[in-house]
Every structure is written in C-alpha cells, then in structure tokens.
Amino acid sequence: MAVRELSCSLAMAEALKEEMERDKTIFIIGEDLVSNGGIFGQFRGLPELFPDRIIDTPISETAIVGAGVGAALTGMRPIIDMHFADFVTTAMDEIVNQMAKIRYMFGGQAKLPLVLWAPDGSGLNAAAQHSQCLENWFVHVPGLKVVVPSEPADVKGLLKAAIRDDDPVIFFQHKKLFNQTGPVTEEKYIVPLGKAVVRRAGTDVTILTYSRMTYFCKEAARELARQGIQAEIIDLRTLMPLDFASIAESIRKTRHAVVVHEACTTGGFGGELSARITEELFDLLGGPVVRIGARHVPMPFSPVMEKYVLPQVEDIVAGVKKALRR
Amino acid sequence: MKISNLEKKALLRKMVEIRLFEEKIGLLFQQQLIPGFVHLSIGQEASTVGSCSALRTDDYIISTHRGHAHILAKGAEPKYMFAECFGKVTGYCKGKGGSMHIADFSKGILGANGVVGGGFPIMTGAGFSIKLRGTDQVGMVFFGDGASNRGTFHEAVNMAAVFKLPIVFVCENNRYASTSPAEKMVAGGSVANRAHAYGIPGVINDGSNVLAVRDSVAEAVERARRGYGPSIIENETYRYKGHFEGDRQRYRTPDEIQQYRLTRDPIDRFETLLIDEGVATQKEIDAMKTAVAAEIEDAVRFAMDSPLPDPHEAMQGLFVNP
Ligand SMILES: Cc1ncc(C[n+]2csc(CCOP(=O)(O)OP(=O)(O)O)c2C)c(N)n1
Numbered sequence: 246m247a248v249r250e251l252s253c254s255l256a257m258a259e260a261l262k263e264e265m266e267r268d269k270t271i272f273i274i275g276e277d278l279v280s281n282g283g284i285f286g287q288f289r290g291l292p293e294l295f296p297d298r299i300i301d302t303p304i305s306e307t308a309i310v311g312a313g314v315g316a317a318l319t320g321m322r323p324i325i326d327m328h329f330a331d332f333v334t335t336a337m338d339e340i341v342n343q344m345a346k347i348r349y350m351f352g353g354q355a356k357l358p359l360v361l362w363a364p365d366g367s368g369l370n371a372a373a374q375h376s377q378c379l380e381n382w383f384v385h386v387p388g389l390k391v392v393v394p395s396e397p398a399d400v401k402g403l404l405k406a407a408i409r410d411d412d413p414v415i416f417f418q419h420k421k422l423f424n425q426t427g428p429v430t431e432e433k434y435i436v437p438l439g440k441a442v443v444r445r446a447g448t449d450v451t452i453l454t455y456s457r458m459t460y461f462c463k464e465a466a467r468e469l470a471r472q473g474i475q476a477e478i479i480d481l482r483t484l485m486p487l488d489f490a491s492i493a494e495s496i497r498k499t500r501h502a503v504v505v506h507e508a509c510t511t512g513g514f515g516g517e518l519s520a521r522i523t524e525e526l527f528d529l530l531g532g533p534v535v536r537i538g539a540r541h542v543p544m545p546f547s548p549v550m551e552k553y554v555l556p557q558v559e560d561i562v563a564g565v566k567k568a569l570r571r
Numbered sequence: 572m573k574i575s576n577l578e579k580k581a582l583l584r585k586m587v588e589i590r591l592f593e594e595k596i597g598l599l600f601q602q603q604l605i606p607g608f609v610h611l612s613i614g615q616e617a618s619t620v621g622s623c624s625a626l627r628t629d630d631y632i633i634s635t636h637r638g639h640a641h642i643l644a645k646g647a648e649p650k651y652m653f654a655e656c657f658g659k660v661t662g663y664c665k666g667k668g669g670s671m672h673i674a675d676f677s678k679g680i681l682g683a684n685g686v687v688g689g690g691f692p693i694m695t696g697a698g699f700s701i702k703l704r705g706t707d708q709v710g711m712v713f714f715g716d717g718a719s720n721r722g723t724f725h726e727a728v729n730m731a732a733v734f735k736l737p738i739v740f741v742c743e744n745n746r747y748a749s750t751s752p753a754e755k756m757v758a759g760g761s762v763a764n765r766a767h768a769y770g771i772p773g774v775i776n777d778g779s780n781v782l783a784v785r786d787s788v789a790e791a792v793e794r795a796r797r798g799y800g801p802s803i804i805e806n807e808t809y810r811y812k813g814h815f816e817g818d819r820q821r822y823r824t825p826d827e828i829q830q831y832r833l834t835r836d837p838i839d840r841f842e843t844l845l846i847d848e849g850v851a852t853q854k855e856i857d858a859m860k861t862a863v864a865a866e867i868e869d870a871v872r873f874a875m876d877s878p879l880p881d882p883h884e885a886m887q888g889l890f891v892n893p
C-alpha cells in the first residue's frame with residue numbers, strides 16, 4: 246500500500262473518520278468544531294460525514310468535560326475537544342476528581358473510555374494563557390493516561406489507540422505541529438499506548454524527549470554528530486503508561502541520559518524520569534541525568550523573550566555535553 | 572444623564588480613536604509586524620465608549636481578549652498599546668502581555684484576559700475590596716455573549732448580588748462567540764434576562780447608540796456606587812471583522828456585515844446626530860478625524876522606534892521578592 250505525506254491535522258482527521266465509521270458510540274464535543282472544522286482545521290470534513298456526532302457547545306468547559314465523563318459512564322466513547330490545553334484549568338475538578346477517580350473509587354464497576362484532546366505548546370507568540378505544556382500535571386494524577394505524539398503517523402495511530410482504550414486518555418497535540426508533515430501509510434494501523442520509539446540510533450548518550458522537542462533533538466543530534474557525539478533519540482510518545490524498558494535498554498548502551506521537554510524544567514516530567522533513572526539504573530550511569538526545559542516563568546509575548554524562555558537546539562547540545570562532562 | 576456638547580464631541584472622538592487604532596492594528600498584523608493573535612472590535616465602539624464614559628478614573632474595569640477598545644476608552648494611551656502589541660519594551664506590560672493582555676493599573680484597568688470568563692470572579696474580589704476599604708468606586712466587567720455561558724459568570728453574578736457588590740456586568744453581545752451564534756448558544760433569550768434569576772436589574776441597549784448606552788450604564792453605575800448592588804447591561808452590537816484577524820468567517824455572510832455597516836454604524840449614526848443637532852459641523856468632524864489619524868500615526872511611530880526587550884528581561888518580574 247502507498248505511503249503519503251500527511252500533516253498532523255490530516256492524520257488526525259483520518260484517524261477520527263476511520264474510528265467514527267467503525268464505532269457509532271464515538272462522538273466529539275467542544276467549542277467551534279463544525280463551522281471551520283475546528284480552530285486548527287483538525288476536524289475538517291467530519292461534520293459533513295457525522296452531523297449528529299460532532300457537537301458544538303456553548304463556552305462552558307466545566308460542562309463540556311463533565312459531559313464527556315457522564316457520556317463515557319453510560320456507554321459512549323466521547324472525544325472532548327479542549328480548544329487550547331491551557332483551558333484544562335477550567336475543568337480541573339471534572340478531570341482530576343471525577344474522570345481520574347470514578348473507576349477506581351467505585352471498585353472498578355465503571356469504565357471511562359474517553360479522550361480529552363488538547364492542543365498545547367508555544368511558539369505562536371500566544372503569550373501566557375495560550376502557550377502552556379501541562380502534561381506532567383496529569384501524569385501526577387493516578388487514573389489518567391497521557392499521550393504526547395510528535396509525528397503525523399503517531400498522531401493517527403495513537404489517537405486511534407486512545408479512542409479504543411477503555412480508560413481516560415489526555416491527548417496533547419502540539420499547536421506548532423499541525424502543519425508538520427510526515428509519511429503515513431494508507432494501511433490501517435494502530436500505535437499502542439505505552440511504547441516509545443527510537444528516532445535516531447546512537448551510542449554515546451540517550452536523549453529522552455517527546456512532542457515538538459523531538460524535532461529540536463534531531464537537529465541537536467546532527468550538530469553533536471559533527472562534534473563526534475552520537476546521540477540516541479527516544480521519542481516517548483506516551484508518558485503514562487511509560488515504556489521504561491526501552492529507556493533502560495538505551496541507557497544500558499550509552500550510560501548517559503538527557504531529558505528534553507518544552508514544559509518548565511521545574512516540576513516537569515524530566516524530574517520524574519531523572520529520578521527513576523537514577524533509582525533504577527544508578528550503577529550504569531556515567532554522569533548526571535540532565536534536564537532541559539523551559540525557564541521558570543509564564544510564557545512572555547514578545548518573540549525575543551519567548552525564544553529565550555523556550556529550550557533551543559543549542560541548549561540541547563550544551564545539555565548533552567554537560568551530561569557527558571565534556 | 573445630562574451631557575454637554577463638549578462631552579458629546581469627546582464621545583465621538585473616542586470612538587473615532589478606537590476605530591482608527593483598530594484599523595491600524597489590522598493593517599500592521601496583515602503586514603506581519605504584529606505577532607500572535609489579534610481580536611478587533613470595529614463596529615462595537617458605541618457600546619464600549621458609552622459604558623466607559625459613565626466611569627470615573629478611579630473606577631475599575633476588567634477587559635477581554637477583544638480588549639483594545641475597553642482599554643482605550645478607560646483612558647490608556649495608544650502609543651504604549653501599540654508598543655505592547657509589537658512586543659516592545661516600552662509597551663504597557665514591557666512586551667510580556669501582547670494584544671490579548673494589556674493593562675494599565677494606574678487607570679483602574681485591571682487587565683485584558685485571554686481566558687473567556689476569567690474576569691468575572693476577579694471583579695467580585697475588587698467589589699469586596701471596595702466595600703472593605705469603604706470607597707465609592709465601581710467595577711465594570713466587560714464580556715461577550717459567549718462568556719455568559721461560563722460557570723464563572725453565574726457564580727460571580729450570584730455572589731455580587733448576594734453581597735450587593737458595586738459591579739456592573741457589561742455584555743457586548745456582538746451576536747457571535749467565535750463561530751457560534753448567540754441565538755443558538757444563550758438559553759433564555761438574552762443575557763440580560765438572566766439578571767432576573769439573581770434579582771438584579773438586567774437591561775438591553777441598542778449598542779450602536781452611544782448616548783443610549785451611556786444613559787443606561789450611568790444608571791447602573793450610580794446604583795452600584797450607592798450600595799444597591801450589581802446590574803447586568805447587555806449592549807446589542809456587532810463586530811465587522813472576523814473573530815480574530817485571519818478568520819475565514821464561514822458562519823456568516825458578507826451581506827450581513829454590510830447591512831450593519833450601512834444601517835447601524837455607531838460612528839456614522841452619532842456623527843449624523845451631532846450635525847443634525849448643530850453640535851458640530853462636518854468640517855469640524857473631518858478636522859477631528861484628521862487630527863486623530865495623525866495621533867495614531869505618531870503612536871505607531873513611537874512603537875516602531877522603540878527597542879525590543881533584552882531577552883533576559885523574560886526572567887524579571889515573576890515575584891515581588893524573588
Ligand atoms: C475559557 C475559554 N474558552 C475558550 C476560549 C477560546 N475563545 C476565545 S474568544 C472565544 C469566543 C468568545 O466569544 P464572546 O464571549 O461572545 O466574545 P467575542 O469574541 O464575541 O468578543 C473563544 C471560544 C478561551 N479563550 N477561553
């Protein structure tokens with residue numbers, strides 16, 4: 246079968262179309278989905294195909310997310326569009342106290358097969374309230390799965406897996422990657438949750454990353470190669486469940502690890518990874534686990550400051566050298 | 572509310588200033604000189620100017636993502652606003668806020684908000700503060716038809732009613748929340764209708780009539796100032812531009828927009844009224860417009876000539892005591 250170049254937007258729309266055709270219990274709920282096919286065009290073509298199953302709501306995030314929870318409890322497979330990931334804050338009770346806890350708290354009687362889909366990240370000069378990466382908040386809450394794809398093929402395959410999964414999945418898709426293209430096969434496939442992938446093989450250091458930073462890491466690896474350092478890049482793809490086996494396998498080979506994400510370094514997922522690597526692989530390590538992330542401020546608007554706050558390719562190069570003590 | 576000819580001319584001038592400011596922002600955005608998201612309120616000038624004209628300088632406002640007009644109407648200076656929209660260090664927020672987050676606390680402008688409905692609860696707090704400090708200030712929250720569907724609206728209005736907080740909730744119903752028509756999304760027929768559920772006044776105004784808006788808002792402001800509690804004002808208005816600059820606007824027809832421009836333009840209407848009443852001549856008005864246009868050009872030049880922030884300044888200002 247043929248392989249096409251698709252954008253993340255198109256890959257996403259394709260996943261939704263295939264799944265909605267297959268399963269009539271799937272519906273999408275959120276703001277401004279129908280008229281323009283979503284603010285990033287991610288639903289284009291779908292409202293015509295499934296007019297009753299794409300629901301435009303009032304600006305009522307608490308009710309939107311809560312409705313997803315209730316529908317999931319009663320036999321549906323909702324996909325909740327969060328509009329911008331920053332707005333999860335307007336429905337935190339529904340996510341943290343309800344969605345994440347209902348199954349466990351009621352002794353496993355119920356299941357919540359839902360996807361909360363949230364475009365995150367900066368790079369659009371959208372300032373403090375429209376630029377955040379908040380994935381680690383949800384990793385911290387037991388009961389939620391967390392997906393953070395980088396490539397179009399994974400957007401498609403992981404979204405399909407997330408929809409079919411019987412547990413709540415928070416699916417973060419980076420705003421700067423909607424137009425990012427990549428090869429996507431015409432064949433039907435699924436990318437299972439909880440499986441990392443090696444994006445570049447290397448022997449000297451393991452770079453653990455996800456979402457948009459995967460591309461930054463690839464660029465950094467090319468620069469490092471010019472300086473004689475072969476970096477192995479692992480795209481984690483899902484943070485919960487975490488594919489620690491793949492991480493350990495790589496570090497066993499390289500003995501050095503650097504974690505790169507766009508979210509603030511402080512309290513970010515890199516801290517969790519670093520701790521776990523240190524606890525479980527201490528004897529293998531040839532140096533400190535280095536974390537690279539955004540600086541500890543809200544995202545400033547002015548492009549020069551936004552760039553300064555975000556991790557850049559040269560920060561990753563420097564971080565790798567720090568890990569290797571070079 | 573009594574109004575002098577001078578005040579009438581000032582209202583017209585402010586509406587013209589806002590229109591020219593917004594048109595300029597649109598142009599600069601098209602030329603890719605302004606980064607980020609930009610939401611313009613061309614067409615809504617009477618609602619904003621009429622409302623703010625009923626306030627004192629020490630009164631508070633909280634604005635929205637579509638906030639330039641509110642901020643100008645409360646007395647902010649165009650040059651620092653342009654500078655902020657350019658991301659320059661001379662902007663109101665030193666380039667940290669941008670178009671969606673302008674504030675001038677010295678003028679009672681507690682900030683524009685990028686989160687729809689984010690302002691309601693904050694103004695509740697300003698209301699408590701006014702009561703506890705024993706001043707006779709008033710707080711005005713601007714919001715859209717869409718924002719009236721956030722839970723924060725209902726919590727804040729109820730709380731303001733329960734405690735008789737000095738707040739005026741001003742809804743600028745421009746008929747759409749992004750792509751969604753208000754008539755499909757706002758249950759109960761209108762936003763003002765919801766006031767009755769909370770036992771407070773709810774008034775609907777022709778939002779393209781600046782004097783009508785001013786009169787009705789002034790009454791609500793007076794009521795709040797005297798300790799009788801909050802009101803909801805709903806100004807029926809219309810935005811001529813897309814939800815944001817670059818919006819494809821599939822949810823309405825160009826004809827609909829044209830209809831508003833031709834028949835209900837707030838500036839045209841007020842201009843005609845002032846000429847008919849003999850308050851101003853066409854010549855005077857044209858001269859005023861030329862003067863405002865020149866001021867706007869000066870303001871843009873100030874912003875263009877201003878330096879960008881030093882990138883390290885991103886790390887300044889997080890805490891009072893770092
Ligand atoms: C809590 C929240 N939800 C959604 C958005 C995205 N959003 C920004 S403006 C807007 C529409 C607001 O409509 P309305 O309140 O009528 O104001 P208008 O844009 O018409 O001035 C939406 C949905 C947001 N910024 N915040």
Ligand SMILES: [Mg+2]
Pocket residue numbers: 715716717743744745746747748749
């Ligand atoms: Mg509106």
